[in-house]
Amino acid sequence: MNDARLLRINRRCLLRAAGVSVTLPPMASLDSCLGNSQQQPTSSMKMVCIGNSFGMYPEEFFPKAGGPDYELPRLLEPLKPHRRGFTVFSHLDHGIKGGHFAVHSFLSGVKTDEARSMPDGMLSLDQRAAEHVGSRSRFPSLTLGSDSGLHGGCRMCWTRSGARVPPITNPKALFQKLFVDGDAKDRAHAQQQFQLRGSILDAVCGEAQSMQKHLDGRDKAKLDEYFSSIRDVEKKLQQDENWRTVAKPTVEYPEPEMKGIVEDLPVLFDLIVLALQTNSTRVATLEISSEHFDTGFLGLKAGYHAISHHGKKPETIEQLLTIEQYQMEQLARFLSKLKSVTADDASGALFDSTMVLFGSGMGNGNAHTNTNLPILLAGGGFQHGEHKIYPAGRNVPLSNLYLSMLQRFGVETDSFSKSTGTLRGLEVV
Incomplete structure (x- = not known):
């Protein structure tokens, strides 16, 4: 069995650990072994x-x-x-x-x-x-x-x-979202807003983390939900930043x-x-x-x-x-x-x-x-x-x-929501 195949199996085992499904973050070493690039879609x-x-x-x-x-x-x-x-x-x-x-x-x-x-x-x-x-x-x-x-x-x-x-x-x-690029003034404003949102997010996270040690179990659960929402925003900010300087397509x-x-x-x-x-x-x-x-x-x-x-x-x-x-x-x-x-x-x-x-x-x-x-x-x-x-x-x-x-x-998972397996009778050509 080659190293790439072994890495793929190990990754899937990690996804199943403790009875939950977790998507691992992109890892350069894994992508390299599998012949993938982070800049290219896997499918x-x-x-x-x-x-x-x-x-x-x-x-x-x-x-x-x-x-x-x-x-x-x-x-x-x-x-x-x-x-x-x-x-x-x-x-x-x-x-x-x-x-x-x-x-x-x-x-x-x-x-x-x-x-x-x-x-x-x-x-x-x-x-x-x-x-x-x-x-x-x-x-x-x-x-x-x-x-x-x-x-x-x-x-x-x-x-x-x-x-x-x-x-x-x-x-x-x-x-406009898909195909219209703003002018220089719009881009400068977008960069300013990106930096402002990032600094506000940093401040809110720091305050919330310092608060955590004073909370009971129920409030800690609420704070965990809050952190989850924060992570959603952080991912969106990073995605915006990755594409900020790339021109939109023309149609x-x-x-x-x-x-x-x-x-x-x-x-x-x-x-x-x-x-x-x-x-x-x-x-x-x-x-x-x-x-x-x-x-x-x-x-x-x-x-x-x-x-x-x-x-x-x-x-x-x-x-x-x-x-x-x-x-x-x-x-x-x-x-x-x-x-x-x-x-x-x-x-x-x-x-x-x-x-x-x-x-x-x-x-x-x-x-x-x-x-x-x-x-x-x-x-x-x-x-x-x-x-x-x-x-x-x-x-x-x-x-x-x-x-x-x-x-x-292309998602490596064995479950979604209340699934009991893949759908019987649905075949790929």
Whole structure:
């Protein structure tokens, strides 16, 4: 067994020590032995996660039959050109309840009140992947969507400490963040702000550490959470500093204007493609919240939330399907875009190296249930083209799919959230 292989095994053993999963910091000696460089990604894989507030109408999302020869239901019909490039899953969920509040656990598998008992806290799938990327992309992750409230909102992205990752709320702000460099005055101001934030952080850490010896057990636990938040800020500051002097990429795309989440949806998808193509990020999340969702653009009068409570009325169900079909049409357009452009490493279409997860933490918006979540995975080099039906009532964890995605992304871990292993039946081409 060569030294590089031995180092990889030893690293994985350390990850499992004491029954917890811990990602080791980058080590030059390990990277050298493994033939990696800290400046180069260990993988070109990307990840995009898309979720909404109220799930999808089950009768028109899940195919009636399993396997590869199912008949496309209405909500999957827009994806017909990509039929062999995605997989639909039945009977995957997180085994939790809570209606609207459980929606926010879509990417973490964890509710707020149980986060403390979890090894990784409230950490969501996208942020676990972002930790793996680190500063190798200008933005370890991008979160897009409405700055929504809890009820009827779609909060999907969480740090280990349980802090929500705030979204970029409009395409104009996203475009400027990705592709617009400030002038000399702006850069000088940014450097001044960086130094100021760093000095404030140093002072706060020093004061908090001196306080620790006077606290009881409960307050020490609170302080530990505080230190965890501080570490999140420190990592962000360091990542900002690493990229501060590197010019942003230029793209042939007009700077967009803010119109509203519904009308902006195709533009946001376009910008995600550009962000991935330029390697500005390798992880992006889009939260399609019911708040600020202008149903009038689709010719409807009632709001998304009100329509989701359809009471089994055919006319209201039809309105709900109009909203959901629009989302699927934009997803289909996004997948077509990924297929039409080349990956940054020129290895092939961007679609083949991008995992696209679509779903929700809500299984049935009318009944407020969080079981049998509507889950679809496209791209990423997996063997697709099927409707995979897992045993009902057996609670196959959705986190098993997430673990498979993380391993495909290059993360060396044997667990995520409440996973019991990788997802059976999901193979790589």
